[in-house]
Amino acid sequence: MRNIFTICNKEIKSYFYSPVGYLLLTMFALIIGFFFWNVVGYFAIMGARQMQSGGNMNVNEFVIRPLIQNMSVVGLFLIPLITMRLFAEEKRQGTIELLLTSPITDAEMLIGKWLSAVIMYGAMVGFAAINFVFLFAYSNPDWKPMLVGFLGLMLQAGALLSIGLFISTTTKNQIIAGATTFGVALLLWTFEWVAGYETATWAKVMSYLSVMSHFESFTRGVIDTKDVIYYVSLTFLGLFLTARSLESLRWRS
Amino acid sequence: MIRVEGLTKRYAQNLAVDNISFAVERGRIVGFLGPNGAGKTTTMRVLTCFMPPTAGKASVAGFDCVEKPEEVKKRIGYLPETPPLYPDMSVDEYLRFVGALKGIPSAELAKRVAEVEERCAVADVKNRLISKLSKGYRQRVGLAQAIIHNPDVLILDEPTSGLDPRQIMETRDLIKGLAGDHTIILSTHILQEVEAMCEQVIVIAKGQLRAIETLDDLIARGVGAVDVEIEPREGELNFPLVKQVLEKTPGVVRVTQTGEVRHNRVRFAVESTSGHDARGDIARSVVAANLNLNELRSGLEKIYLELTGSQTAAITQEVPA
Numbered sequence: 294m295r296n297i298f299t300i301c302n303k304e305i306k307s308y309f310y311s312p313v314g315y316l317l318l319t320m321f322a323l324i325i326g327f328f329f330w331n332v333v334g335y336f337a338i339m340g341a342r343q344m345q346s347g348g349n350m351n352v353n354e355f356v357i358r359p360l361i362q363n364m365s366v367v368g369l370f371l372i373p374l375i376t377m378r379l380f381a382e383e384k385r386q387g388t389i390e391l392l393l394t395s396p397i398t399d400a401e402m403l404i405g406k407w408l409s410a411v412i413m414y415g416a417m418v419g420f421a422a423i424n425f426v427f428l429f430a431y432s433n434p435d436w437k438p439m440l441v442g443f444l445g446l447m448l449q450a451g452a453l454l455s456i457g458l459f460i461s462t463t464t465k466n467q468i469i470a471g472a473t474t475f476g477v478a479l480l481l482w483t484f485e486w487v488a489g490y491e492t493a494t495w496a497k498v499m500s501y502l503s504v505m506s507h508f509e510s511f512t513r514g515v516i517d518t519k520d521v522i523y524y525v526s527l528t529f530l531g532l533f534l535t536a537r538s539l540e541s542l543r544w545r546s
Numbered sequence: 547m548i549r550v551e552g553l554t555k556r557y558a559q560n561l562a563v564d565n566i567s568f569a570v571e572r573g574r575i576v577g578f579l580g581p582n583g584a585g586k587t588t589t590m591r592v593l594t595c596f597m598p599p600t601a602g603k604a605s606v607a608g609f610d611c612v613e614k615p616e617e618v619k620k621r622i623g624y625l626p627e628t629p630p631l632y633p634d635m636s637v638d639e640y641l642r643f644v645g646a647l648k649g650i651p652s653a654e655l656a657k658r659v660a661e662v663e664e665r666c667a668v669a670d671v672k673n674r675l676i677s678k679l680s681k682g683y684r685q686r687v688g689l690a691q692a693i694i695h696n697p698d699v700l701i702l703d704e705p706t707s708g709l710d711p712r713q714i715m716e717t718r719d720l721i722k723g724l725a726g727d728h729t730i731i732l733s734t735h736i737l738q739e740v741e742a743m744c745e746q747v748i749v750i751a752k753g754q755l756r757a758i759e760t761l762d763d764l765i766a767r768g769v770g771a772v773d774v775e776i777e778p779r780e781g782e783l784n785f786p787l788v789k790q791v792l793e794k795t796p797g798v799v800r801v802t803q804t805g806e807v808r809h810n811r812v813r814f815a816v817e818s819t820s821g822h823d824a825r826g827d828i829a830r831s832v833v834a835a836n837l838n839l840n841e842l843r844s845g846l847e848k849i850y851l852e853l854t855g856s857q858t859a860a861i862t863q864e865v866p867a
Contacts (some may be wrong), residue, residue: 299646310634316828391691394594396619488863543597545557 295399300405301412304379307483308413313378317371317413318420325421328363331354357425358512361442364418365508367448369478375413375455377471379406389542399539403458403532410454411421411447418446429487438514447512448524449504453478455531462538547572547699547729549592552602555588562588564753564860565602568804570746572698575725575743577761578733581854585753586733587627590701593731594624607698620649623697623728627704629688633677637668637687638675639695648695657696666690666720682713689720700724702732706739718743737846741765749853754860756853763847770818771845772825773804777811777838785812791835792816797824815845 308314332357340350383389392402422443428434457474464470484503487496500506504527506518549748555563563585570576578586592599593606595615603610609617623800632635641659650658663669666686671679676687681706684706692700705721706714722743724730740761747764749757759765776788785807792801792814796860800817818824825842852858 296647299643303643306639307632307634386630386632387626387628388630388632390596390624391644392647394596394619394624395623395644396616396649397647398616496651 297403299406300402301409302407302470304409305412307378308409308414313374314413317374318417321367321371321417322423323509325360325364325369326424327334328360329424332359336399344488347443348433352428352432353438353514354438356428357434357439357442359440360425361446361512362508364421364484365425365446365449365505368414368446369453369482370456370475372414372450372453373471373474376474377456377467378461379410379458380461380462381402382471383465384462393539393543399536403539405456407532407535409449410458411451414450414454415447418450418518419444435514441514441516442512444516444521445508448511448521452504452527454482455528455535456481457531459531459534459538461523462535462542468519475492547574547751548604548606548731549770550589550593550602550604552797553589553592553599554601554606555585556594556596556600562753563592563750564757565598566750566753567760568748569604569756571725571811572748574746575722575730575732575744576746576748578731578750579735579737579740579850580733580750580756581735583612584735584751584854586750587703588701588753589732589750590624591790593699594622594666595619596624620695621698623692623695623700625692625700625702625705629684629691630689631676631684631687634675636673636675637663637679638672640687643692644691645694647787649694650848655737662690664693665693666721667716682709682716682860685709685713685717688778693724697727700728700730700732702730704733704735706736707795708735732754733807737850741786749850751854751858752856754790756858756860758861760825763778765846767849770822771843771848772818772828773843773845773847774816774828774832774839775836775841776814776832777809777840778850779836779838783807783810783812787835788837791826791837795827795831796822811840819841833856 308317324380336350336355338351339355343350376537380389383392425439429436456469456477460474460477461470464473481502481504483505485500485506488500488506501523504524507523510517550569550652551567552560553563553566566585566589575857578589580586591597592604595618598612603612605611605615606618607621609621611618612659632643635643638659641662645655645658660669663672666689667684668683668690676684678732679687684798689702689705692702702721706717709717718739721730732739744759744761747757747797748755765790774792776786778784789801789803792798793818798816799819802815802817804813804815816824816828829839829842
């Protein structure tokens with residue numbers, strides 16, 4: 294347990310030794326801030342029109358839900374930047390030799406690194422979520438579906454980060470690790486498109502494998518067990534592949 | 547303390563280490579000598595549990611490297627050829643991280659870090675970023691990292707490579723100072739290094755064990771081949787005369803010039819009948835001929851070349867239980 298903490302702590306500090314951590318926090322907050330401004334602006338105009346015709350618009354439905362969906366998409370672009378250095382950098386610097394000859398298990402090492410990535414992503418989401426606080430000042434949103442949305446974001450990120458972690462073990466080059474992770478994440482996201490025109494079994498399987506098709510329920514404030522299981526399984530798959538990859542590193546290098 | 551039996555490591559088609567066996571006693575400094583690509587690093591990586599062997603066994607302090615890696619890792623300090631440093635950390639931060647990684651309790655960490663910083667002479671740069679340090683300092687931080695958990699065994703892979711002469715001397719002194727508390731294996735392809743630091747030598751070449759003996763025995767092997775440098779006490783060097791003096795020395799069978807005559811000095815490799823130590827006689831006859839004997843040393847290079855050459859057969863020795 295202490296070993297996991299040691300590794301995790303070192304990785305979190307590493308994000309902020311270089312500008313990477315600050316950059317990620319700033320970019321994410323800036324992009325989500327801009328989206329927030331737009332969505333709220335649109336909501337204000339549409340809301341006024343609806344009032345005239347006697348209707349009422351729901352803040353959760355028209356502001357929070359699209360914003361959380363956007364955060365998930367923007368996260369997709371930034372996740373490779375979080376994970377690409379985790380093992381590739383250790384391999385390039387030769388510090389992987391220190392880690393692999395220290396009295397800690399491979400599992401402790403990879404969980405520590407994965408956890409640091411999850412915390413980094415959580416910090417990005419948390420920083421950007423400050424926007425949402427203003428909604429409570431000027432409106433009356435329901436906070437429960439919003440929290441479910443954030444839970445979905447974290448589950449999705451946990452899965453993609455574990456895949457990025459695995460990809461990072463396969464190369465010394467951070468750029469290769471980052472680009473590959475981005476490609477894989479984007480494909481996993483767009484897999485659901487095939488369901489739009491094809492109803493065969495393979496299309497259903499492909500659509501089921503998509504990280505996006507499992508996200509929708511969370512944005513509606515619904516925790517669906519099958520979606521939770523999907524993300525958790527994908528996370529375990531990524532961590533399992535990382536462990537196997539580390540083991541093969543010992544045999545090959 | 548360290549036992550290696552029939553160790554073999556194969557990478558794809560390439561046989562890196564071929565059936566090596568040796569044992570090292572507690573408290574010794576052992577030199578692991580061999581040309582580049584001989585299998586030194588591979589053997590060390592097996593001992594540090596970085597990777598498993600293809601065949602054979604290796605154990606440290608009675609724990610098998612494959613079956614009980616966590617016990618072995620606790621007892622080993624390892625300095626790879628490139629020190630495993632994080633350039634973005636300060637020396638202090640780095641050593642605290644490694645200390646925690648090696649299982650030093652948090653309460654003792656600060657004290658232990660200060661101790662190794664003192665011992666490895668890096669205390670004056672403890673707040674500096676590692677990326678700003680000179681190569682000599684980095685090497686010493688690497689050593690500090692290896693000894694931080696006070697391991698029984700220290701494994702150092704070419705600890706002085708790439709350092710300048712002063713840094714080499716400092717690093718050697720530091721390693722010698724560590725000898726009492728730790729069993730040390732250090733690899734090198736430099737003969738003088740072994741001569742300067744080690745009590746025992748393990749010679750490997752092409753993945754095979756070629757010799758394992760004490761430094762004294764290795765030097766004794768070399769008395770049959772001596773390098774000398776001679777300079778006339780006054781006047782110009784009379785080359786034929788000098789050569790004649792050496793050839794007429796009792797026990798000498800062959801005299802070969804090595805290198806050009808420079809600054810009125812000349813060097814020879816002198817071979818004597820096998821097993822005969824001709825050094826005393828050579829010195830006496832040179833001095834008697836009114837010549838200065840600038841240097842007289844065992845021809846370690848020659849032994850090294852012989853041992854690591856392709857003619858020498860591998861030895862497979864029984865490891866004492």
